[in-house]
Amino acid sequence: MDGAAIESTGVSGKIGVGTWNTSAEFSNIKITDNDTGEVIAEPDLSSEDAFKGEWEFVSDGKWSVEGNVIKQSSSKTDTYRYGTTGTAAYFGDKNWRNYTLTLTAKKNAGLEGFLIPFAVTGAEDNYFWNIGGWNNTVSCLQQVSAGAKSDRIGGTVKNCSIETGEEYELKVVVKDTNVKCYIDDRLYIDYEIPPTTKYECYQVVSTDESGDIIIKLVNVTKNAHDVEINIDGALAEDGGSLLSDKAVVYQVAGDSPDNDNILGATEDVTLESFEIDGVSDHFTYTVPMYSVTVIRIPRNK
CATH class of the missing domain: 2.60.120 (Jelly Rolls)
Known part of the structure; x- marks a missing residue:
């Protein structure tokens, strides 16, 4: 990815x-x-x-x-x-x-x-x-x-x-x-001063015991970013996908890096969950500004 x-x-x-x-x-x-x-x-x-x-x-x-x-x-x-x-x-x-x-x-x-x-x-x-x-x-x-x-x-x-x-x-x-x-x-x-590379988006890909693909995306900037996601080994021998074409997204997004949830105060950000389709071994996902996103892609049974 x-x-x-x-x-x-x-x-x-x-x-x-x-x-x-x-x-x-x-x-x-x-x-x-x-x-x-x-x-x-x-x-x-x-x-x-x-x-x-x-x-x-x-x-x-x-x-x-x-x-x-x-x-x-x-x-x-x-x-x-x-x-x-x-x-x-x-x-x-x-x-x-x-x-x-x-x-x-x-x-x-x-x-x-x-x-x-x-x-x-x-x-x-x-x-x-x-x-x-x-x-x-x-x-x-x-x-x-x-x-x-x-x-x-x-x-x-x-x-x-x-x-x-x-x-x-x-x-x-x-x-x-x-x-x-x-x-x-x-x-x-x-x-x-030597130049440094700063990443706007960070990602981690893993699987859990069920075999589902878990993708974590973090956007630390004030702009949304399109991230290309490539999942190796997602195709079966017959060319079909081993993954579902739908995924569940869990997302927390804010409008400032200073957003913070404080006990007893109105929450700046809340966790949202929703479903997306069009998932494959290669797809693009738009990551919102100042956000943490977890995408769970089930394996086909």
Whole structure:
């Protein structure tokens, strides 16, 4: 049975700021659309409430805002609890793509430099630019994937040391799968993120003790998909089908990936069952958006 697959067309996600065993401050934060040159967003740093209302904090840091400057005043990172993220804060939209992040950063105290997250879809999935890592010796990219942090990504490592009290102009350009990182207009990183294949539809085929064919289809996208189903060994020696031309379908479908049935609340989705005909050793089935479908095809007796 053939499902549908797509090649990734680029990285996307929020941006962020952070540190590792370092106190620092960040200002002049701006996110610009690479295609139009328009400013996508500038965080509101006019007050403590505005700052904390827009940012997501994944750390034990001491975060504050003063004079439109973000300050992280702790020089200690709990590396046991936050060993993958460091002392970090995230801002923006996880659907952002093809953007440029610019900001000013200054180290106030501590052992290293700055962490600049990008392509953030969550604390367990993101990239970050480590500036002054490894005891203030290198610049490199690292990736957090499914909660696991990579080492220094090959091809991105460069000598780098951050001076206390000095301001640095930082820039991260995310274009499709390419990432460029600059310090004071000097290019430090030019990296092509390897493409990945993401499947829009998943399938499992099995039989039970009765000999019935059980097909499970999962569509994780917002679009319906036509899936071609090929069942090997479904034809008898005389050319007839070993399978019934009818099948029973059990299906749960929603209109959003956030649909959830909560005890005591109105159900977002319900299980439906119905019969389809036209089943053979080769047929096409349309899988609805955000759905789980089980098709049971009986064997001819």
